[in-house]
Amino acid sequence: MNKFPLWIRKNWSTVIMIAVLILLWGSPDAKAWVMRQMISTGLFNSRIEEKTEKSSLVPPNFSVKNENGEITETSQLRGKVVFINFWASWCPPCRAEFPSVQKFYDAYKTNQNLVFLTVNLDDEIILGKKYLQKEKFSIPFLVPDSSIPKELYSGSLPTTIILDKTGKIRMHHSGMADYSKDSFYHEIETLLKE
Numbered sequence: 001m002n003k004f005p006l007w008i009r010k011n012w013s014t015v016i017m018i019a020v021l022i023l024l025w026g027s028p029d030a031k032a033w034v035m036r037q038m039i040s041t042g043l044f045n046s047r048i049e050e051k052t053e054k055s056s057l058v059p060p061n062f063s064v065k066n067e068n069g070e071i072t073e074t075s076q077l078r079g080k081v082v083f084i085n086f087w088a089s090w091c092p093p094c095r096a097e098f099p100s101v102q103k104f105y106d107a108y109k110t111n112q113n114l115v116f117l118t119v120n121l122d123d124e125i126i127l128g129k130k131y132l133q134k135e136k137f138s139i140p141f142l143v144p145d146s147s148i149p150k151e152l153y154s155g156s157l158p159t160t161i162i163l164d165k166t167g168k169i170r171m172h173h174s175g176m177a178d179y180s181k182d183s184f185y186h187e188i189e190t191l192l193k194e
Helices: 003-010 012-026 028-039 092-108 125-135 182-193
Strands: 063-066 071-073 081-087 114-120 142-144 159-163 169-174
Touching: 081 092, 081 182, 092 114, 092 182, 114 125
Parallel strands: 081 114, 114 142
Antiparallel strands: 063 071, 063 142, 081 159, 159 169
16 A cells, blocks of 8 residues: 555656646647747747748638628728638637737727738637637637638648738748737738838
8 A cells, every 4th residue: 555655756757747748638728828838938929921922822712700790801801911810719729829819909909901800710609709708808700701712721720821901921820829029010010001
């Protein structure tokens, strides 16, 4: 009987590591917390690239629907900078970057020249809505109303795209990033002035 507690005392670091791994394996919130800590290091800063041949691509039109059933088509948004973020409530990297997306939204939600299309891809729409409510996020809740062009989304979550005022892709990023940095805001301001 005494051998088990003795083993724990001798191997306490192993026991803690196993407990942490079990927690991370089973909890999307725990994974998101770890990823948020990684984002805070600055290793995952978002960056809008200089104009390139790829940035001259205008993706095909697609439409999204809000909670009231109102439909928005990307082709209607010419003349505005468009921030598109594809996410799902079960996705730990999405959860990790969401606080920065919310901060970005809070900073620019009154700017009439910037549109936020935060597109939920949960299989059950209610899961995405519940996640936003639970975390008290106020970003727009949108779902696809048409097929999403492969130029924008290839299946990796989260995926973030920024379209300039002419509808051209200026940023296409798969994976988590930090959208709450001053350097990113400066790049957005530059796009808004173009």
